[in-house]
Amino acid sequence: MEQRVSFVTLAVRDLDRSRAFYVGGLQWSPELDVPGEVLMFAAGDRLVLSLWDRAAFEEELGVPAFDDDRPVPMTLAHNVATPQEVRDVLALAARAGAPLWGPVEREWGGFTGYFADPDGFRWEVAWNPGPIGVRVLPDTDVDARP
């Protein structure tokens, strides 16, 4: 099995609300938009972020564990090249209505904060000056990485 994630799919309760947040607020451009069903975004060279209507998710996978007051046990990170960009992206998310946590300096040397999308999925906005943090940045030449 190759080491590849092709899609990250999040079950969302109200696609119109998700569209307003990701497209209207974060200013992402959809790759596919089927109202009431699914909203997909290119999120990397060969990666798609898919927001899938919760009812359809439940039909295929069952009713998920969910609690409005608790996080889901996963996060998505958006890495950036400077601490200032961490602040800028979190400010954009806040203007789009997202709750924020941080940003704070982490003991491992980074500077990160979180925002939550309308379904509570947590995005970490991260400046990570270590080798793994650098290699995920868009300006890094893939072939030249350590």
Add this chain to the structure above:
Amino acid sequence: MEQRVSFVTLAVRDLDRSRAFYVGGLQWSPELDVPGEVLMFAAGDRLVLSLWDRAAFEEELGVPAFDDDRPVPMTLAHNVATPQEVRDVLALAARAGAPLWGPVEREWGGFTGYFADPDGFRWEVAWNPGPIGVRVLPDTDVDARP
């Protein structure tokens, strides 16, 4: 904000069990392995899959919603080029001890099934002959995609 997911982080209860599954079973190679803390894998050109000790996750984000008998409200997909590869990857996951669902033909034209990792995170192994399915495959020239 650029449309980029840099890390997918999953909170796991037992990193040794996760390592046995992903490294021993699925035969992935870690990018970083800090026993008891975190296990990271390259999962795309600029994407890292991070398995993070649940206790550390809880300290930073709070206690997540979780239920052993229900899925989390998200999935990761691993897309492949043929239906036979769907069967092959699912068979590998089954040999590693994962429960399976499917594979079945989907009404949208694909052929997919799921396996669960030791914490119940669902991986969809998918053959998707549509344009979005093709563009995430490793053999597709990024610059030549529709």
